[in-house]
Amino acid sequence: MRATIWGCRGSIATPGPATLRYGGNTSCVEVRSAAGDVLILDAGTGLRPLGVELMRDLPARIDVLLTHLHVDHLEGLGFFAPLWASDVELHIWGPRSTVRPLSHRIEHYFSPPLFPVGLGEGTARLEFHDAPEGEWMIGGVRVTSQPILHPGATVGYRLEEQGRSLAYVTDHEPALASDLATTPFGWVSGAALAFGADVLIHDAQYTAEEYGTKVGWGHSSVDQVVTFATRAKADQLLLFHHDPSHDDDAMDAIVAHARETAGGALGRCAAATEGVTLDIGPSSWR
């Protein structure tokens, strides 16, 4: 299983010379299984260039797993080239709502006056699914989703293949309902998704100082995430959903701080960087 970062910026796309190294596109991670299954985590602006790449050798099926429907995780969908292709099945998974079907909630954004055309005008065969709270299979990948703490219906995902695991837990503020250092871990949001993951991709939008003025906004500080990842016994932590105000130099400092805070508790600690591919486990890359 391999994961490629196409977008790791939080909240709003942040292009420009100050973010060239870490990237400015919003959340989008491509996952390829050993068998060639194509799973995409979130549909931020990083989905547009990923779509261009996929069109070179269009898979018969693509699964897009949305964590939630905030715009920075959804806005790439209308510009995803495979949506406008034929001979492709596009399966869109997202958090279950207590009120309306997933398709209605997504179409609310992709309709006038917010968007000029409806998703239904796309030529791909489009299917919407409520992400089950539990496990299911997409090709050779075992997928687990669970609700996590963030304003509005939001889920995190865990992908497993051949004994290796990737946890994708972005837009997550577990500290809002727990003391991350002392609360029994079963009472911490996202714990089961992250526990023992080979790679944990986790929201780390704020510094500790910034978090102090943004409690309840649904995101975590770097220090909180290091504590969370350590208690989850994750091997590698990838900081994600970088704040738009954090330029490349700020990100360097954040990574250095995270590594210092983690000490030797994590196998690896880095910040997600656009264009980087992670090898999660044995994979026959196709």
Place this chain on the structure above:
Amino acid sequence: MDAPQHNLVLIVARDFASRLATPVFLVDPDGTLLFFNEAAEAVLGQPFREGAGMPVEEWSTVFSPADEDGAPLPLQDLPLGVALVRRVPAHRALRIVGRDGVARGIEVTAFPLFAHADEFVGAVAIFWEH
């Protein structure tokens, strides 16, 4: 992990209760006690650490719940029992005897917790002493 993760609604409910000055009692779908807060400890006469994991058969009797005339109340007549069994909100006044041996008159409001319309994850009771 030392224990399975709880449903997110229960995690939030437990945190909410822990921050309240009003007594709160939280149970899972089977009625097993998950949490009561410090304010509840004062009314129940027992610290939570000694009550954690109490099964429904125990908490529904150990505090000797009775109506205002002193007649014992079975589970199905307790507000939290109604929330658990019938899965609807309920309220009533009743009398209990705390684990400290003190008899108290309390009002209880209980309601079921649904994460989704078809997903019952537990129930919560808030109460206060007369």
